[in-house]
Amino acid sequence: MNQVPKISLKGVEKSFGDKHVLAGVDLDMAAGESMVIIGGSGTGKSVLLKCILGLMKSDAGDILIDGKPANTGNRDAFLARFGMLFQGGALFDSLPVWHNVAFRLRQGSDRLSKTDARDLAILKLRRVGLKPDVADLFPAELSGGMQKRVGLARAIAADPEIIFFDEPTTGLDPIMSGVINELIREIVVEMGATAMTITHDMSSVRAIADKVAMIHDGRVQWTGAIRDIDNSGDPYLDQFINARAEGPIESVR
Amino acid sequence: MIVLNFFYGFLASIGRSTLALLVSIGRLTIFTGATLSHIVRGPFYFRELGLQFLRIGYFSLPVVGLTTLFTGGALALQIYAGGARFNAESVVPSIVAIGMVRELGPVLAGLMVAGRVASSIAAELGTMRVTEQIDALTTLSTNPMKYLVVPRVVAATLVMPLLVLVGNIIGIMGGYLVGVTRLGFNAATYIQNTVDFLVIGDVTSGLIKAGVFGFILGLMGCYSGYYSGRGAQGVGQATTNAVVSASILILSVNYLLTELLFPA
Numbered sequence: 026m027n028q029v030p031k032i033s034l035k036g037v038e039k040s041f042g043d044k045h046v047l048a049g050v051d052l053d054m055a056a057g058e059s060m061v062i063i064g065g066s067g068t069g070k071s072v073l074l075k076c077i078l079g080l081m082k083s084d085a086g087d088i089l090i091d092g093k094p095a096n097t098g099n100r101d102a103f104l105a106r107f108g109m110l111f112q113g114g115a116l117f118d119s120l121p122v123w124h125n126v127a128f129r130l131r132q133g134s135d136r137l138s139k140t141d142a143r144d145l146a147i148l149k150l151r152r153v154g155l156k157p158d159v160a161d162l163f164p165a166e167l168s169g170g171m172q173k174r175v176g177l178a179r180a181i182a183a184d185p186e187i188i189f190f191d192e193p194t195t196g197l198d199p200i201m202s203g204v205i206n207e208l209i210r211e212i213v214v215e216m217g218a219t220a221m222t223i224t225h226d227m228s229s230v231r232a233i234a235d236k237v238a239m240i241h242d243g244r245v246q247w248t249g250a251i252r253d254i255d256n257s258g259d260p261y262l263d264q265f266i267n268a269r270a271e272g273p274i275e276s277v278r
Numbered sequence: 279m280i281v282l283n284f285f286y287g288f289l290a291s292i293g294r295s296t297l298a299l300l301v302s303i304g305r306l307t308i309f310t311g312a313t314l315s316h317i318v319r320g321p322f323y324f325r326e327l328g329l330q331f332l333r334i335g336y337f338s339l340p341v342v343g344l345t346t347l348f349t350g351g352a353l354a355l356q357i358y359a360g361g362a363r364f365n366a367e368s369v370v371p372s373i374v375a376i377g378m379v380r381e382l383g384p385v386l387a388g389l390m391v392a393g394r395v396a397s398s399i400a401a402e403l404g405t406m407r408v409t410e411q412i413d414a415l416t417t418l419s420t421n422p423m424k425y426l427v428v429p430r431v432v433a434a435t436l437v438m439p440l441l442v443l444v445g446n447i448i449g450i451m452g453g454y455l456v457g458v459t460r461l462g463f464n465a466a467t468y469i470q471n472t473v474d475f476l477v478i479g480d481v482t483s484g485l486i487k488a489g490v491f492g493f494i495l496g497l498m499g500c501y502s503g504y505y506s507g508r509g510a511q512g513v514g515q516a517t518t519n520a521v522v523s524a525s526i527l528i529l530s531v532n533y534l535l536t537e538l539l540f541p542a
Contacts, residue, residue, distance in 0.1 A: 116411075129418045132420055133419065
């Protein structure tokens with residue numbers, strides 16, 4: 026019996042003026058799968074995530090979550106199924122760390138009390154390797170790596186079904202990148218969540234991915250299991266993962 | 279041929295500017311409508327509203343107070359010098375009071391708060407836009423219009439009349455200080471003249487203007503920041519746009535309101 030994909034993209038298109046960033050993306054993700062999207066800068070990877078979340082409206086195509094169109098039904102209930110770690114963390118500067126982590130849990134009619142939300146935030150901060158005394162600091166007082174961890178704690182705070190990671194290791198040193206990659210992998214497996222990660226970092230790809238999809242020219246150029254990535258036979262993927270200047274992908278875009 | 283190309287290029291640039299202007303007007307109209315609609319629909323973020331009262335109102339008091347104090351003093355000197363030409367020096371207290379509460383209080387406070395607050399709102403929201411904090415709010419099931427825009431616009435609208443009320447009193451006091459210490463007015467007579475010639479309509483008209491100016495500066499700060507361009511340059515441009523557009527709108531709406539409230 027065919028399982029309904031958790032996320033299914035069919036012919037998704039998005040243009041900005043004359044620039045066709047997504048020119049018909051087709052992609053299926055099974056529940057509990059960790060999919061990593063790779064591709065050159067400006068190939069529309071972040072745009073794809075934003076289209077799925079409804080932060081941007083796609084021009085054409087279908088985005089299905091559990092077989093149902095993403096843009097129908099209650100918007101808050103839809104978004105409550107997602108967690109997202111933004112590229113720069115996107116932590117709210119004006120709020121202390123614990124409030125950032127517990128932000129979603131303090132919204133809506135069934136919101137947690139301040140004490141419960143703070144306790145839960147501290148629990149999530151511990152899960153990402155941060156001490157409780159970080160809870161009362163403000164984001165500006167944290168290092169880049171700590172901000173990523175706080176962002177990760179916020180993404181998992183409400184135990185979402187689907188988690189998006191937008192370039193989770195950008196700007197971090199190799200050791201901290203390794204720590205974040207490990208955390209992402211552990212948390213995704215532990216929660217049984219479906220994860221979609223965007224990255225250029227091949228060490229992240231190998232650490233996080235069950236499956237890999239490469240986007241080029243607004244379409245999925247190659248998709249397959251992580252174990253097949255080195256012998257795909259696809260010249261575009263080969264050039265990308267081996268970081269070669271020569272190949273079918275133009276270095277000046 | 280070259281002349282024709284130049285002419286077409288000229289026409290095209292006019293067309294592009296006109297379209298860009300129409301797009302901006304349309305987007306601002308939609309933004310204003312959305313703001314008004316979110317003001318009357320929950321959820322309401324009262325903590326944010328309280329915070330904005332403090333930021334926009336309380337922290338603007340020194341700016342408004344100093345502006346109106348010195349303006350009141352200068353006004354007294356000017357009216358005294360002008361009135362002396364017609365032996366009408368005694369009108370100083372009443373004209374200072376009327377000028378302050380009807381016109382200078384709301385307009386100067388509006389412009390000063392636009393400079394202080396609209397710019398800071400635009401910079402804050404612009405930075406939030408650039409660093410994806412506004413997107414993050416949405417993914418956390420929080421409508422940025424309700425969480426960011428409504429508290430700022432409502433706080434600015436409600437707090438401006440209070441600021442202007444305080445500014446009016448300080449401005450009249452500025453006139454009083456100059457009148458009594460420099461122009462030889464009797465203190466009791468100065469106060470008596472101020473109170474006698476001022477009617478309640480003078481004060482309320484100024485406060486109505488203040489509320490409208492508060493709405494304008496809050497809205498323009500939020501609008502410019504919300505649609506900020508990328509990077510430091512985008513945020514800088516948003517800040518400039520907020521102050522310039524809020525100031526021009528305040529001055530033009532002031533004329534319209536004056537026509538409406540005090541028809542010739």
